Amino acid sequence: MPITIHLPNVLAKLADGQRTVEADGATVGAAVGEVSARFPALRPRLVDDAGNPYPFVTYYLNDEDIRFTGGFDALVRDGDEVTVVPAVAGG
C-alpha cells in the first residue's frame, strides 16, 4: 500500500535529495521501516536503537500526532501521508 512520507529538509539529502518519499507498509512503523531499509542512513535519524520514535521527533499520520492514535502501530491506508517533524520551541 503506497503512502507518502514527508521528511524534514535536513534529512532529504539522506534520501537522494527527496523531501517526499513513497513507502509501503500496513502501519506507520512498517512504512518507516521500509523506507529505512531503502535509505539505511535515514534509519538512525528516524528511530532509536529499539526501533521507537525519538521523544523530540513527532510523527503525524495525515494531521494527527500518532501518539494519540497508537504510535507506530497506527494503521495506514493507500494515499495516507506521514509527516516527520522535529520538535520546535514554544511561543
Added chain:
Amino acid sequence: MTTIAPRPAAAAESGGHPAPPLDPPRTLSTPRLASGAGALRALALACRECDAAFEAGPIAICENCLAPVEPVYDPDRSLPDRDAIASRPTSLWRYREWLPFTGTPTLSLDSGWTPLVEAPALARALGVERAWVKNDSVSHPSLSFKDRVVAMAINAARAFGLDTLACASTGNLANAVAAHAARAGVPAWIFIPHDLELGKVIGTLVFGARVVRVRGTYDDVNRLCAQIADRFGWGIANVNLRSYYGEGSKTVAFEIVEQLGWRFPTAVVAPMAGGSLVTKLRKGFAEFRGAGLAAGGPLPRLYGAQAAGCGPIARLVQSRGDRLVPEVPNTIARSLAIGNPADGSLAARTIHETGGWAAAVSDEAIVRGIRVLAETTGIFTETAGGTTVAAALELARSGRLAPSDEVVLCITGHGLKTVEAVAPTLTDTPTIGPRVREVEALVREI
C-alpha cells in the same frame, strides 16, 4: 486537516513590505553598548544530544539525530564582574557575555531589566519567609517575557541576513515578534491558532504584521511552521532561530540574581508552555554560579506551573516518568496551551535535578490567581501569571514550599491581553447620575 485562512483585513492592509535597511532607531533613551565593538556575529552551534558541531546559522536541529542544537560559548572569553555589569545600561544586554553573539547587537537594545517587586502579602498567603514578583508583565515593548527571546531572534536574523521575521505563537510571541520587527523596519509573518484572545490578535495586527490564523491548536500551527521553516528564507523566531532565541530567557535568572543583591532565592515558580523558560532559568542560574557572581547556597529549586487543561510537563514531573504524553489543550491559559511541548522532557528533568516540583491548576484557580496577584501586589497579569500564582499557592499548601523559603514568582505577561479570563468574575460597576446624593447612597451601602 490544517488549512490556513488569512484574515482578509490583515492580508489587505499589511502586505509584503519590501525590507528597508535595518537602521536601529536612536533616541536618547536607547542604551548604547559600551564595548564589544565589531559587527554582530552569532555563535556556532552544537547538538544537545550527540555534540555534533555546526557553523552559526538559522538551524535548530542536529542533522545527525534531529535533537535541538545550542550555541557554544568560548569558555575562555573574558567575563565582567559585578561592578562592571552594574555599571552597564539597564537592559538585558548588560549580560551580553552570556548571550549568543559576539560584536555589537544593533536591534532591540532596550528590552529586559524588569522590576523585581517584593510582595509581603503574597509571602503571607504562601506561608514563606519572603516572596517577590519578577514582573515581566511590564516588559518593553510588548508586555511579556517574549521580548527577551525576540531580542535574540531579531539580532540573529540580522546576523544571517534574513530579512523577514516570523513565528508560530500562542499569542505573546506574536506580539513580541510583530513589535520588534516593526521597530526594526522588517516585515513579519505571524501564525497563530485561529481562536486566540482578541487582545493578542489586536496586539499583533497593530504593528502592521501579516497575521495568519491557522485552524487547529498551537501544536498544528507549530507543525506547519516547522514544515515551512526553510522554504521562504524567513527567520522563524521559535523554529529555525530557536537556538539563539531561547538563550534570551536566561536573562530572567540573571536579573533575579542581580536584583536580589547577587544571590539566589531558594525557589522560583515559572509557567511552562514549550518548557524552554524553566530550562533556561536553570542554565542562567548555573552560569552565574559558575562565574562566581551569585553568593553561596544551592541553585534555586525550580517549580513549573501549568493548567490542568494542558499540563503534560507537570504530569511528567509528578509521575517521574521519562516519556511525555502529549495532550489536546483545553484551558483558558491559551499562552500555555502547548500539548506537545518541545522541551517538555528536558524541563521535567531540569525541575527534578533542582529538587523542585510542578503543579497543574484548574481554570478557576487561574482566575483566582490573577485576582490574588492584582489585589495583593497591584500587578495585573494574564492567564499564564494566574497559573503561576495558583501553582505557587498549591505547592505551598502541599508543603513543597517551606516557611523558610524565599520565593520568586515569574509573572511573564500582562493582564490586559486576556481580559476575557477575568471579566466574568468581576462585579458590575454602578452607574449613577452626576449627583452627590447618589454617591452618598453608594457609600452608605458599603
